[in-house]
Amino acid sequence: MTGTAIKNWQSVQQEVLNRINSKLWKPGDLIPNEAQLASEFGCARATVNRALQNLADTGLLERRRKAGTRVATHPVRKATLDIPIIRKEITGKGYAYRYALVSTETVVPPRDMAARMRLKPDEKILHIVGLHMANGEPYVFENRWINSNVVPAVRDVDFSKQSPNEWLVENIPFTSGDIAFSALCAGAFEAEMLSCKTGEGLFVIDRSTWKAEGAITSVRLVFAPGYRIHTEI
Amino acid sequence: MTGTAIKNWQSVQQEVLNRINSKLWKPGDLIPNEAQLASEFGCARATVNRALQNLADTGLLERRRKAGTRVATHPVRKATLDIPIIRKEITGKGYAYRYALVSTETVVPPRDMAARMRLKPDEKILHIVGLHMANGEPYVFENRWINSNVVPAVRDVDFSKQSPNEWLVENIPFTSGDIAFSALCAGAFEAEMLSCKTGEGLFVIDRSTWKAEGAITSVRLVFAPGYRIHTEI
Structure with missing residues (x-):
């Protein structure tokens, strides 16, 4: 390595990884600063910065202002x-996409949902159940609450034409949100929605988003059996 | 906003969010460059950069070299x-941690696992099943394969004292890996390991890690009923 100029941040990252893996740099060790590494590797300091930041993002390095890396x-x-729009996730896998509205109503939600969305007592909001299909097979259904008092425009939307997932992403930006992943055992309702057996293990995403005026939406996505989310670490 | 100096990257981010949310900057719009925004906000260009990068990381902005944001x-x-060490996840929730080794053997893995880890025909590797407990209750069990030919040091470890999860994280750095989240329906084996009923929906993490010489490990983590992973978006 020494003597060879490193051209890009990926090769800086690989060299840093090699030094960690070979224990030349051990857990807890302070490593040379950006300027020293840039000089050693014969590259720009910004290149070193990008490599170190990427390794910090994956958790392998700890960077502290002034205290070093x-x-x-x-x-x-x-x-x-x-977390893509569901239509894009399905078409991205090469399947034909279809959305079916199952039900829509404006009602007082169950107490735990009203509390999560910080509603006023007896406040009625929009409840939408819809099914996303891939090649005609159930892929995921959404059981969604939308605070129609915070997002009044939602009252004029025809959700038999467009899913609330897609309409919200395109029209209502949020300032904060949370997401949770879990599993549930299919009961009668889930089995009917997804055309599967009761007792199947189903992957679940719960998501809520917020803007300054209050909760926008809280949705439970329940996926058909066999669903996996995959990524690199 | 105009006329008020913005001091930190969080307030730059908030102002950019406000402009997106109010549709002053619409989807697809090119926004002013870093130097222009730094001048408008009366802050350092690095401050603007940090705010824009953070919004790009969450997917709200798209940044292209030279083409702008x-x-x-x-x-x-x-x-x-x-993705913490399981012991840290459990103690971080305030529970007492205990690990129990269930079985360890050196055998030829099933064909799909051998293929995933790119083993030679009939290559024997280490198979470890262990249970992580929180306050004495099953929390997650790991069904793990370790390529003892790529990581020979693993042969000398006593996994009744330390979980392979923790030993690997501390001793065998990896250069790449992948992770998948899914759900399964508890069968007899899962129900026995987790002291739950068959038919429960269980959250599953599959993880594999690699170094230059080959696959290090491939593990399936099966969590007790009710497990959730939670984060912000």
């Missing part, structure tokens, strides 16, 4: 998941 | 998940 002692690996 | 038309939101 250390090899992580207990690396907490991070995985980044893309 | 645009408001994403179909924002693909990204969620980042921490």
Whole structure:
């Protein structure tokens, strides 16, 4: 390595990884600063910065302002998941996409949902159940609440034409949100929606988004048996 | 906003979010460059860069070298998940941690696992089943294969004292890996390991890691009923 100029951030990253893997730089060690590494590798400091930041993002390095960069002692690996529009996820896999509206109503939600969305007592909001299909087979259904008092435009939308998932992403930007992944055992409702057997293990995503005025939406996505989310670490 | 100096990257981010949310900057629009925004906000260009990069990381902006920064038309939101050592995850929730080794053997793995780990025909590797407990209750079990030919040091470890999860994280750095999330329906084996009923929906993580010499490990983590992973978007 020494003596060979490193041209891009990927090769800087590989060299840093090699030094960590070979224990030349051990867990807890302070590594040379960006300027020193740039000089050693014969590359721009920004190139070193990008490589180190990427390794910090994956949890292998710990960077502190002024205190410098250390090899992580207990690396907490991070995985980044893309959360696309469901239509794009399905067409991206090469399947034909279809959306079917199952039901829509404006009602007072169950108490736990009203609390999660911080509604007023007896506040009625929009409840939509819809099914996303891939090549005609159930792929995921969404059981969604939309705060129609925070997002009044939602009252004029025809959700038999477009899924609320897609309409919200395109029209209502959010400032914060949370997402949770879990599993459930298919009961009668899930089995009917997804044309599967009761007792199947189903992958579940719960998601809520917020803007300054309050909760926009809270949705449970329940996927057909066999669904997997995959990413690199 | 105009006329008020913005001091930190969080307030730059908030102002950019406000402009996107109010549709002052619409999906697809090219936004002013870093130098222009730094001048408008009366802050350092690095401050603007950090705010824009953060919004790009969450999928709201699309940045291209030389072509500039645009408001994403179909924002693909990204969620980042921490993948800690299981012991740290359990103690971090305030539970007492215990690990129990269930079985260990050196055998030829099933064909699909041998293919995934790119083993030679009839190559024997280490198979370990272990249970992680929180306050004495089953939390997750790991069904793990370790390529003892790529990681020979593993042969001398006593896995009744330390879980392979923790030993590998601390001793065998990896250069690449993948992770998948899914659900399964508890069969007799899962129900016995987790002291739950057959037919429960269980959350599953499959993870494989690699170094230059080959696959290090491939593990399936099966969590007790009710497990959730939660993060912000």
